[in-house]
Amino acid sequence: QKEVEQNSGPLSVPEGAIASLNCTYSDRGSQSFFWYRQYSGKSPELIMFIYSNGDKEDGRFTAQLNKASQYVSLLIRDSQPSDSATYLCAVKLVAGTYKYIFGTGTRLKVLA
Amino acid sequence: DGGITQSPKYLFRKEGQNVTLSCEQNLNHDAMYWYRQDPGQGLRLIYYSQIVNDFQKGDIAEGYSVSREKKESFPLTVTSAQKNPTAFYLCASSPGQAGNTIYFGEGSWLTVV
Numbered sequence: 676q677k678e679v680e681q682n683s684g685p686l687s688v689p690e691g692a693i694a695s696l697n698c699t700y701s702d703r704g705s706q707s708f709f710w711y712r713q714y715s716g717k718s719p720e721l722i723m724f725i726y727s728n729g730d731k732e733d734g735r736f737t738a739q740l741n742k743a744s745q746y747v748s749l750l751i752r753d754s755q756p757s758d759s760a761t762y763l764c765a766v767k768l769v770a771g772t773y774k775y776i777f778g779t780g781t782r783l784k785v786l787a
Numbered sequence: 788d789g790g791i792t793q794s795p796k797y798l799f800r801k802e803g804q805n806v807t808l809s810c811e812q813n814l815n816h817d818a819m820y821w822y823r824q825d826p827g828q829g830l831r832l833i834y835y836s837q838i839v840n841d842f843q844k845g846d847i848a849e850g851y852s853v854s855r856e857k858k859e860s861f862p863l864t865v866t867s868a869q870k871n872p873t874a875f876y877l878c879a880s881s882p883g884q885a886g887n888t889i890y891f892g893e894g895s896w897l898t899v900v
Binding site for chain 2: 681683707709717718719720721724726763765767773774775776777778779780
């Protein structure tokens with residue numbers, strides 16, 4: 676069973692702080708990694724994707740990938756109350772399968 | 788507008804009935820997916836399809852059926868064999884070889900009454 680693990684939270688951070696969300700995955704053949712944000716009762720929306728080891732920055736968001744440790748993280752700088760949501764980590768398995776596995780999500784609360 | 792359209796948004800089913808959830812995409816994506824989400828839980832894969840007239844079971848396919856007769860359409864039937872169907876159902880698509888990202892429709896809420 677291919678797994679993607681996340682701490683369910685809630686993770687509470689004050690407004691303006693850095694929120695750090697973590698995800699581990701079990702399949703070493705995984706190739707692509709995604710972070711989605713999901714507000715309550717809504718569908719997930721893509722925040723970022725990362726394919727290569729290292730950091731990838733997009734505005735206030737930074738995704739970090741370490742394939743040797745099978746670890747993906749998302750940093751949110753200058754957290755805002757509007758960032759309060761559940762963050763889902765997703766992994767695309769090896770090429771050719773088209774299969775994406777999602778973690779259970781981490782609930783983030785940004786306190787004003 | 789390009790996107791993924793799911794209907795209906797809310798659906799009530801009596802026990803013993805089959806219901807079909809519609810999913811249509813105009814993104815010209817090759818792959819389409821159905822996920823189920825229970826309250827406070829992550830997404831679990833029901834079925835996925837990489838090309839027309841072909842589909843594969845996901846992790847929780849029992850009690851569900853799909854078809855892929857057209858590239859843009861991937862309907863999901865929740866059969867009476869699915870014992871606990873009340874959930875949020877999400878349809879998604881991805882470009883396949885041309886790209887990696889998976890995109891979601893707005894979801895359908897199914898409640899058994």
